[in-house]
Amino acid sequence: MTIHMVKLCVGAETIDDLADWQARQLQRIPEPVHHTRMMPKRAEEMLDGGSIYWVIKRAIRVRQRIIDIRAITDEEGRAMCELVFDTDLVRTYAQAKRPFQGWRYLKPTDAPRDLKTGEAARDIPPDLDAALKQAGVW
Secondary structure (H helix, E strand, O other), X not given: OOOEEEEEOOOOOOHHHHHHHHHHXXXXXXXXXXXXXXXXXXXXXXXXXXXEEEEOOOEEEEEEEEEEEEEEEOOOOOEEEEEEEOOOOEEEEEEEOOOOOOEEEEOHHHOXXXXXXXXXXXXXXXXXXXXXXXXXXX
């Protein structure tokens, strides 16, 4: 069964900030990666079609498919986890998310759906998005 990961995208104000950071990363390495201290216990489920859902400005706004999870050692000899992502950033409906430390698992049923090309405003504040949905505007 597939499981996803949700993580704060610290330092990014917009999806474009994340894209720019990863573009700079790709000048040095062949694929976008993120390092974290803990190895996910449910790594196999994440590799079965899972994605990382990035929280930007207190809302899930974009996801990337997880293509590999590797155990690595940092420069100081500490065990680390390297998450490897597909290069495609897939925008999602904004879904409010409170701040948290580290990362969390996200069930597929709780994940926001992807935005289709040309569908709705992309970076709308989550509270406005919720109000518009509740009012039946979209």
